[in-house]
Amino acid sequence: MLYQLLTVDALLARDAQTDLGELHRRDRTIGRELEGLAGRPAAQVLAWAERRGEIPESGMENVRRVERGIGLVLVALGFVLGGVAAAGVLYYEGVGRVNVLAALALLIGVQLLTLALTVILMLPARWRALVPGLDAVQGVFSAFSPGRLFRSIGRWLAPAAAGRFDGVLAGAVATERKFGDVRKWLVLRASQMFAVAFNIGLLAVYLALVVFTDLAFGWSTTLDVDAARVQGLVETLAQPWKSWLATAVPSAELVEATRYYRAGGTAAVNAASLGRWWSFLLMCLVTYGLAPRLALLAFAAWRLDRAMRRTLLHLPGVAELRYRMNREAVETRAEDPESGVRAPTPPPAGEPIFLNGACVAILWGGLTLSDAEAARLVARAAGLATKGIHRAGVGAALEDDRETLRAAAVFAGPIAIIVKAWEPPLGELVDFIAELRGAADKGRAIIVMPMAEDPAAAPCADDIAIWRRRMASSGDPWLSVRGIAQEAAP
Amino acid sequence: MSTPVLAVVGHPNKGKSSIVATLAHDLSVRIAPEPGTTIRSRRYPMKVDGRVLYELVDTPGFQRARRALAWMREHETTAAQHAAVVSRFVETHRPSGEFEDECALLEPIAQGAGILYVVDGSKPYGPEYEAEMEILRWTGRPRMALVNPIGAADHIEEWQAALKQYFGIVRVFNAMSANFTKQVELLRAFGQLDESWTKRFDEAVRALEADRRERHRLAARAIAETMAEMIVLVVSQSVSREADPTRAEQALERRYLDELRSLENRGRLAVERIYDHGGMNRRETAFELLEHDLFAEESWSLWGLTPTQLALTGALGGAAAGGGIDLAVGGASLMLASLIGATVGAAAAWFGSDRIAEVKIAGVLPLGGKRFTVGPSRNVNLPYVILGRALHHQRLVALRTHAHRDPLDVPPPDTTRAWIDELPSTRRRALERCFTRLRKEQDSGPAVDALAAQLEALSGEVDAVR
Numbered sequence: 018m019l020y021q022l023l024t025v026d027a028l029l030a031r032d033a034q035t036d037l038g039e040l041h042r043r044d045r046t047i048g049r050e051l052e053g054l055a056g057r058p059a060a061q062v063l064a065w066a067e068r069r070g071e072i073p074e075s076g077m078e079n080v081r082r083v084e085r086g087i088g089l090v091l092v093a094l095g096f097v098l099g100g101v102a103a104a105g106v107l108y109y110e111g112v113g114r115v116n117v118l119a120a121l122a123l124l125i126g127v128q129l130l131t132l133a134l135t136v137i138l139m140l141p142a143r144w145r146a147l148v149p150g151l152d153a154v155q156g157v158f159s160a161f162s163p164g165r166l167f168r169s170i171g172r173w174l175a176p177a178a179a180g181r182f183d184g185v186l187a188g189a190v191a192t193e194r195k196f197g198d199v200r201k202w203l204v205l206r207a208s209q210m211f212a213v214a215f216n217i218g219l220l221a222v223y224l225a226l227v228v229f230t231d232l233a234f235g236w237s238t239t240l241d242v243d244a245a246r247v248q249g250l251v252e253t254l255a256q257p258w259k260s261w262l263a264t265a266v267p268s269a270e271l272v273e274a275t276r277y278y279r280a281g282g283t284a285a286v287n288a289a290s291l292g293r294w295w296s297f298l299l300m301c302l303v304t305y306g307l308a309p310r311l312a313l314l315a316f317a318a319w320r321l322d323r324a325m326r327r328t329l330l331h332l333p334g335v336a337e338l339r340y341r342m343n344r345e346a347v348e349t350r351a352e353d354p355e356s357g358v359r360a361p362t363p364p365p366a367g368e369p370i371f372l373n374g375a376c377v378a379i380l381w382g383g384l385t386l387s388d389a390e391a392a393r394l395v396a397r398a399a400g401l402a403t404k405g406i407h408r409a410g411v412g413a414a415l416e417d418d419r420e421t422l423r424a425a426a427v428f429a430g431p432i433a434i435i436v437k438a439w440e441p442p443l444g445e446l447v448d449f450i451a452e453l454r455g456a457a458d459k460g461r462a463i464i465v466m467p468m469a470e471d472p473a474a475a476p477c478a479d480d481i482a483i484w485r486r487r488m489a490s491s492g493d494p495w496l497s498v499r500g501i502a503q504e505a506a507p
Numbered sequence: 508m509s510t511p512v513l514a515v516v517g518h519p520n521k522g523k524s525s526i527v528a529t530l531a532h533d534l535s536v537r538i539a540p541e542p543g544t545t546i547r548s549r550r551y552p553m554k555v556d557g558r559v560l561y562e563l564v565d566t567p568g569f570q571r572a573r574r575a576l577a578w579m580r581e582h583e584t585t586a587a588q589h590a591a592v593v594s595r596f597v598e599t600h601r602p603s604g605e606f607e608d609e610c611a612l613l614e615p616i617a618q619g620a621g622i623l624y625v626v627d628g629s630k631p632y633g634p635e636y637e638a639e640m641e642i643l644r645w646t647g648r649p650r651m652a653l654v655n656p657i658g659a660a661d662h663i664e665e666w667q668a669a670l671k672q673y674f675g676i677v678r679v680f681n682a683m684s685a686n687f688t689k690q691v692e693l694l695r696a697f698g699q700l701d702e703s704w705t706k707r708f709d710e711a712v713r714a715l716e717a718d719r720r721e722r723h724r725l726a727a728r729a730i731a732e733t734m735a736e737m738i739v740l741v742v743s744q745s746v747s748r749e750a751d752p753t754r755a756e757q758a759l760e761r762r763y764l765d766e767l768r769s770l771e772n773r774g775r776l777a778v779e780r781i782y783d784h785g786g787m788n789r790r791e792t793a794f795e796l797l798e799h800d801l802f803a804e805e806s807w808s809l810w811g812l813t814p815t816q817l818a819l820t821g822a823l824g825g826a827a828a829g830g831g832i833d834l835a836v837g838g839a840s841l842m843l844a845s846l847i848g849a850t851v852g853a854a855a856a857w858f859g860s861d862r863i864a865e866v867k868i869a870g871v872l873p874l875g876g877k878r879f880t881v882g883p884s885r886n887v888n889l890p891y892v893i894l895g896r897a898l899h900h901q902r903l904v905a906l907r908t909h910a911h912r913d914p915l916d917v918p919p920p921d922t923t924r925a926w927i928d929e930l931p932s933t934r935r936r937a938l939e940r941c942f943t944r945l946r947k948e949q950d951s952g953p954a955v956d957a958l959a960a961q962l963e964a965l966s967g968e969v970d971a972v973r
Contacts, residue, residue, distance in 0.1 A: 037783065045556060198952070327952050336728045337781070340721050347718040348554040350533040350783075355549065383634040411635040415577055439630050441520045441542030444570030444608065470631060483542065 018325045019203075020080040022332075023181045025066045029334035041346045048342025055343050059326035062335055065342065080182075083173045088210060095211040099218025107226050114235030114277055117294050118247070121254075124219065124298075125305045131212075132309055139205060139317070199328050202321035209314035216307040223302065227295045234294035235275040244273040251297065258300050265296040375402040376431040376464075379421055381446060383412035384435060390472060395433045398466040398501040404428065409449060418449060426456035431464060438467030438476030438500070442487040454493060465498045475503040511561040511704040512620035513697060514548075516612050516643065518636060519568030521627040522655040525682035525910035527551060527565040530690060532783050532909045536565065548611050553711055560711040561697070561704070564620060566612035572639035575609045579645065589645035593617060613646070621700050622650035624674060629658030632665045640673040649700035651676040653693075657683075676700065682910040687719055687970045690908075720967065725781045726905070727962035730897045733774025734958060735951045737767055737893055738942065743880040756879060763881040771893065775900050782904050883946060890942040891927060898965055905969045937961050 032040055047068050054061035106123045107115050137151060174182055226232055236247060248269050252259070255266040267275075271293055329335065378395050380386055386394070392403040405428065407421040425432050432453065436446065442465075450463060457463075467484050469476040481500040488498050515523045520542035528536035531551040551563040569575075579592050594617040600606040601614070616622060622643050626636065643650060652674040654666050663679055670677045680693055691712045698708030742763045746755040779785055927935075938961055944954035 037780070037785070042557070049556075331732070331952050331955060333732070333777075336725055340725055344718065344721050345555045345714055346557070347714050349531045349551060349715075351531065351535060351549050351551045353549070355535055355537050356547065411573060411633070411638070415574065437633065440633065440635065441518070441568075443519065443635075445573060448571065448574075479540065483540065486541070 019084050021063055022325055022329055023080055025062060026181055026332050028066055028069055038348055038350055041341045044341035045346040058339060059329050062329055079175050080178050091207055091211045092214040095214030096218035099215035100222040103219045103222035114233045117234050117236045118238055125301050128306050198324035202317055202324050206317040206321045209310055209317050212310040213314050216310055220302055235277045237277050244276055248272045254301055257304050265300045267294055267297050374430050375404040376433045377405045377425050377428040378403045378433040380408045381434050381436045382410040394435055394468055394501050398499045399464055422453055422456050431462040433464050433466055435466045435468055438469055438480040442484055460495055463496045466501055468501045473504040476500045510559050511707055513623050514564045514566055514615040514620040515623045516566050517568060517625040521625050522657050522682050523625045524565055526625055527563055528910040529682045529685060529908040531563055534909050538912055555714045560707050564615045567608040569639040570608045571606055575606055576638045576642055590647045593646050616646050616648050622648050624652045625655055626666055628654035628656035628663040628666050629660045631662045632669045644673050650674050651700055654679045655682050683908055686906055722781050723967040724963050726778050726901050727966040728959040729774060729777040731955050731959035731962055733770055734893055735945050735955045737770050738890055738945045739883045739951055740766055741880055741882040742766055745878045747876040759879050759881050778901050779904050784904050901966055902969050
């Protein structure tokens with residue numbers, strides 16, 4: 018699961034560089050194939066990663082190996098330590114007896130204590146907060162938990178995978194809170210793996226000793242405890258199995274008979290009966306050692322899986338991924354890149370054209386100015402007198418345009434064309450000017466004069482700039498643009 | 508049923524590309540003040556799971572409409588032949604390259620596209636538009652005129668009077684400010700142009716609305732995740748015995764604030780990507796989380812709680828904690844713990860409101876020196892400041908049309924204290940519960956889910972604005 022978690026994270030990180038439309042198309046296709054899993058988000062995300070079929074980063078493949086390796090180390094360690102513990106407690110060299118009470122205390126009592134602490138560790142933080150001091154106990158206990166080995170899993174991973182591990186489980190910033198449950202259950206599951214292996218090792222060595230040696234069990238204590246009380250303890254411990262496995266419950270006679278005193282020697286007892294304790298001790302180890310650990314292991318594994326799945330759904334980009342998979346892919350953008358655009362024209366260069374004398378003026382594009390107004394505008398723009406005024410463009414027939422061209426061409430001075438500054442220069446005017454240039458002398462100045470909506474005002478500088486660039490694109494050195502200056506105050 | 512196609516046509520530089528960018532949510536559309544930027548048609552198919560529901564075509568502007576109309580009139584026979592003459596015009600001039608722009612824009616119409624004629628309502632109407640409108644009338648295709656006011660001046664009425672002579676439907680639509688509701692209203696109106704289109708456009712609108720709701724939901728989750736990271740942020744630093752602890756503390760505090768800024772920025776990028784504004788140019792008022800005199804800081808007074816709200820919020824958190832003890836002792840404490848918790852919470856919120864970062868000593872190092880940590884911040888106001896800013900940013904991004912090419916300015920809101928005061932008290936209490944959970948719980952996942960659920964309603968409010 019850890020491998021899958023990190024793989025999903027790496028795949029999503031890679032997708033962050035991909036175009037959103039493309040992502041939506043791809044993930045929607047996968048999502049439709051996985052429609053049956055839409056109600057199980059984590060399973061759907063995992064299936065998505067599988068469909069992608071990519072190993073997103075080098076080093077990712079060793080995550081599984083490391084995860085398995087650490088698990089194996091813990092299991093082996095637990096098994097060996099369990100075996101050593103059994104051998105130590107049941108050490109018997111033919112003299113004295115194996116004290117059942119000591120064996121119960123060391124093999125079962127200690128385990129039940131650690132079991133209780135493990136359960137405390139498993140409690141939600143807000144429950145623990147209700148009992149003062151519990152957090153401190155838990156802190157000490159968790160410091161010695163073998164499961165902590167899993168916390169440092171990053172050390173054994175390849176650098177890329179290690180970075181991702183830290184990123185997923187610790188967040189991009191150092192915080193212990195993000196996905197804290199994954200870390201908690203990762204440690205707890207690992208410690209239960211260790212504990213189960215410990216119990217199996219314990220049982221294996223115990224059974225080996227039972228089979229291959231003649232363990233002589235007895236019980237002994239300095240305290241003033243009579244056989245009836247020990248019998249009571251034995252009966253209580255044997256509650257879970259006494260109804261169906263009576264042979265594993267020592268009888269009162271056996272308890273009475275197997276008491277021994279180091280100083281006073283032992284009561285005369287049949288040597289064979291000394292070994293009858295073994296089945297009771299075996300059931301104790303299975304019932305109070307192995308079984309609860311197996312249950313806790315299953316519980317921790319279930320909680321870890323749940324925490325992992327929740328973490329998976331909180332990874333950056335997973336909410337978007339689920340949206341892409343499960344929602345209709347709505348696309349509105351262009352499929353092809355923008356290509357049909359005109360490159361911007363460079364700004365006009367060169368010296369301003371020197372103008373003097375009189376000119377002929379053309380009102381372009383349906384301008385409704387009187388001749389006198391037009392003459393004043395030309396004077397404001399270029400200081401020229403006006404000898405004749407014509408109209409062309411919108412509002413005039415195409416034949417009238419040609420007539421205007423002829424009239425302007427025969428005039429010897431500059432030609433002024435008054436245009437609306439707020440309207441863009443169109444191809445029609447560019448064509449007209451080109452025809453005008455063809456009809457007139459090459460060196461004749463043609464001046465385009467954009468006027469503002471209010472004839473008394475100066476046109477906007479941005480509009481003038483647009484006109485300049487458009488006229489400059491013709492490459493005619495005698496074609497210029499002059500904005501009409503603001504009317505002087507009377 | 509053939510796919511409805513709408514050709515967006517008009518004079519150059521009147522906002523055709525802006526209209527297309529807004530309706531197609533496409534930042535790649537080139538929008539420039541230079542007239543005649545578009546020289547070729549570009550298609551924008553609206554697809555749902557690969558099925559095209561309609562298509563927009565951005566076209567170059569008319570350059571020689573008067574001459575084109577003159578050619579058509581020369582070849583006119585009867586009014587019934589007008590559309591055929593337009594098609595012939597395209598066929599005749601396409602190969603030669605003459606009337607290049609007119610051919611490019613009339614071609615999709617000749618092939619059956621409807622017409623969306625765009626004019627600038629901030630510029631006066633003039634007779635130079637009549638030739639192109641006449642050509643469009645000749646095509647006989649379903650058509651609508653859009654008055655797109657690019658500048659501040661208002662010539663809309665003048666335009667409407669003229670456009671009604673040539674177009675059955677005339678609408679005002681500002682490509683820069685039209686919110687989502689206005690955009691879908693326009694799409695529905697497209698469906699009215701031709702009876703056979705209605706179903707397609709209705710279906711498209713339903714899909715777009717569902718998609719929009721989903722994006723708001725994603726934005727809410729992105730904000731919740733960012734907030735969670737900011738609230739639980741911890742930075743730490745080991746400081747040797749020889750180092751100056753005061754300087755180390757200051758450096759660590761600076762790092763903490765930088766991390767907060769960086770997280771906020773990351774959250775904003777995520778929200779921008781969700782609304783297809785990825786890679787936008789953003790200019791913003793710097794997020795200055797200053798350590799002292801918080802209430803003197805404009806951003807904190809704009810986004811955060813007032814001192815009274817702070818005290819009430821602190822009391823709420825304190826009472827909740829005290830309530831836990833009351834519950835644990837089965838009410839034997841006569842709710843005293845709740846009362847004490849509320850008082851302590853209110854006092855802590857009031858007096859602790861000017862502290863954002865607090866450096867703590869996390870432990871002593873084996874070889875001497877100390878380990879300092881900062882965070883998670885216990886400042887009650889911080890989540891509100893973060894949330895107010897995040898929602899304001901989300902609102903700006905969600906309302907921003909794709910016709911904008913200028914940087915997104917993230918200024919403080921116009922109405923001081925609007926966001927927090929307009930928040931219903933039930934919502935604020937629910938938010939405070941989420942913040943408390945984030946501060947306390949070991950795993951932020953469930954609290955992030957709860958916060959995202961609260962924010963969904965807030966993030967979707969942008970489309971309620973008309």
